[in-house]
Amino acid sequence: MSLREKKKLETKNNIFEVSGRLFKEKGFENTTIDEITREVGIAKGTFFNYFPTKGSLLLYFREQKHELIHELLEAEKSKNVPTKEKIKGFLVLLAESYEKDKELTKLFILEYKRYAVHSGFSPDNGNSMHYRFSRILHDFLEEGAENGEIKSTVDLETAAEMLNVVYFHTLIVWLRSENDFPFSRNISAKIDLLFEGIRN
Amino acid sequence: MSLREKKKLETKNNIFEVSGRLFKEKGFENTTIDEITREVGIAKGTFFNYFPTKGSLLLYFREQKHELIHELLEAEKSKNVPTKEKIKGFLVLLAESYEKDKELTKLFILEYKRYAVHSGFSPDNGNSMHYRFSRILHDFLEEGAENGEIKSTVDLETAAEMLNVVYFHTLIVWLRSENDFPFSRNISAKIDLLFEGIRN
DNA sequence: GGTCATTAATGACTGCAGTCATATTTAAGT
DNA sequence: ACTTAAATATGACTGCAGTCATTAATGACC
Incomplete structure (x- = not known):
C-alpha cells in the first residue's frame, strides 16, 4: 500500500x-x-x-454494521430448528446488534428510507439493505418450502418482502421507544401471524 | 368571515x-x-x-387528500362482502385516488416516513396517517372478528398494523414503478397471504 | 373617524450543505 | 535529482431554508 x-x-x-x-x-x-x-x-x-x-455517511455506517450480519446469518442457518424459529432467531439477533448503537441505527434506517423512496431498492444495487435482507429471508423460506413447512401456493418472494417490511417497521417503532418495548415478543407475534394467518 | x-x-x-x-x-x-x-x-x-x-406543505397536501378517504371508507363499509374483500376494496380504491397525483403522492408519502421516524405516529396525533389508517383497518377487522371471520387468538391491533405497513410499502414500490406494476393484484396477494398464513 | 392593540407582512440576515477553480502533494519516468 | 502528470487538498463562494426585528394592515372600541 x-x-x-x-x-x-x-x-x-x-x-x-x-x-x-x-x-x-x-x-x-x-x-x-x-x-x-x-x-x-x-x-x-x-x-x-x-x-x-x-447523509451518505449514514449509508457507510450501515454498510459497516452489515458486515456483521453474515456472521449472524451463518450461525442461524446451521441450527436445526423449524424455519419459523430460524427467522425469529435471526431477526432478534439482528435487532440486538442494532441496539448497541441505537441512535446511529435510527439515523441510518431513516436515511435508508429516504434513499429507498427516492431511488428504489433495485436488485442491481448489491448494497441495498432491503434487497440483501429479502434475499436472506427468501433463503430461509426456500429451505422451509423444501421441507414442506410452507404452503406450496405461497409466493416466497412476496412472503420475504412482507417479513422484511414488517420487520423494519417494528424495528423503527422499537428504536424510537425508550426500551420498554418488548421487541422480540412483538416481532415474534407478527411472524406467527404471518405464518398462521388471521382467517378463522 | x-x-x-x-x-x-x-x-x-x-x-x-x-x-x-x-x-x-x-x-x-x-x-x-x-x-x-x-x-x-x-x-x-x-x-x-x-x-x-x-416540507410541511407536503403534510398539508396529504391532509387535503385524506378528506377523500372517509368517503371511500363509508362506501366500502356498507358493502355486504367478506371482511377480506372489504379491506382489499378499500386499499385499492385508496391507491387509485393516490394515482391521480402520483408525483405529489410520492412526495408526501416520503415526508410522512421522515416524520414518522423522527417523531412517531403517536395516538394523540389525530392527523397521523398511520394512526388513522390503522384505526380504519382495525374497524374492518373488528367487524370480521364479530362475524367469526377472524381467529379469536389474533390481536387485531397487530394485524391492522401489519396490513398498514405492508400496504404503504407496496404503495411506495408501486408509485415508483412506471405503471407496469399491477398494484391491485400485488396488494391482494399480500392480503390473502396475511389472512391465510404461509405455514403448511 | 380617530386611537390603539393585535395580527400579519416584510426582506435583510444567518447558518449550513455542497461546488469549483486553484494550489499542493505524490509517484513515475528519465 | 528533475520533470511532469495525476491524485488530492483547499477554502472562498454559491444557493437555499429558515429567522427575526421592523413595518404595515386590520378591526375593536370610544
Whole structure:
C-alpha cells in the first residue's frame, strides 16, 4: 500500500470516527460538516472527496454494521430448528446488534428510507439493505418450502418482502421507544401471524 | 368571515396552489421558497407564517387528500362482502385516488416516513396517517372478528398494523414503478397471504 | 373617524450543505 | 535529482431554508 493509499484510508477512517462520535453526542442535524472537518483537521472540501453528501455517511455506517450480519446469518442457518424459529432467531439477533448503537441505527434506517423512496431498492444495487435482507429471508423460506413447512401456493418472494417490511417497521417503532418495548415478543407475534394467518 | 380571515385563507390557498403546480413541474427539491413566494406575490417571510417548513406543505397536501378517504371508507363499509374483500376494496380504491397525483403522492408519502421516524405516529396525533389508517383497518377487522371471520387468538391491533405497513410499502414500490406494476393484484396477494398464513 | 392593540407582512440576515477553480502533494519516468 | 502528470487538498463562494426585528394592515372600541 502506497503512502497515498495509506493516507487516504486514514483520512476516511478519521472522518468516519469523528462524525460518528459527534452524531452520537449532538445528533445528526446538529452536527455540521465544518465541525467534523475542523476536528479531523482537514478542509471542508476534502470531506466531499470522501463522502458525496452528509447523509451518505449514514449509508457507510450501515454498510459497516452489515458486515456483521453474515456472521449472524451463518450461525442461524446451521441450527436445526423449524424455519419459523430460524427467522425469529435471526431477526432478534439482528435487532440486538442494532441496539448497541441505537441512535446511529435510527439515523441510518431513516436515511435508508429516504434513499429507498427516492431511488428504489433495485436488485442491481448489491448494497441495498432491503434487497440483501429479502434475499436472506427468501433463503430461509426456500429451505422451509423444501421441507414442506410452507404452503406450496405461497409466493416466497412476496412472503420475504412482507417479513422484511414488517420487520423494519417494528424495528423503527422499537428504536424510537425508550426500551420498554418488548421487541422480540412483538416481532415474534407478527411472524406467527404471518405464518398462521388471521382467517378463522 | 372577516376581511382578515378571507385574505388569510386566500393567501394560504395561493401558496398551496402555486407550490403544488411548481412541485409537479420541477420536483420538490428543485422548487425554492423564493420562487413560490415570487409567483404568489408575497414576501419570503410570509410563507413561513403559513407553513413552518417547506416540507410541511407536503403534510398539508396529504391532509387535503385524506378528506377523500372517509368517503371511500363509508362506501366500502356498507358493502355486504367478506371482511377480506372489504379491506382489499378499500386499499385499492385508496391507491387509485393516490394515482391521480402520483408525483405529489410520492412526495408526501416520503415526508410522512421522515416524520414518522423522527417523531412517531403517536395516538394523540389525530392527523397521523398511520394512526388513522390503522384505526380504519382495525374497524374492518373488528367487524370480521364479530362475524367469526377472524381467529379469536389474533390481536387485531397487530394485524391492522401489519396490513398498514405492508400496504404503504407496496404503495411506495408501486408509485415508483412506471405503471407496469399491477398494484391491485400485488396488494391482494399480500392480503390473502396475511389472512391465510404461509405455514403448511 | 380617530386611537390603539393585535395580527400579519416584510426582506435583510444567518447558518449550513455542497461546488469549483486553484494550489499542493505524490509517484513515475528519465 | 528533475520533470511532469495525476491524485488530492483547499477554502472562498454559491444557493437555499429558515429567522427575526421592523413595518404595515386590520378591526375593536370610544
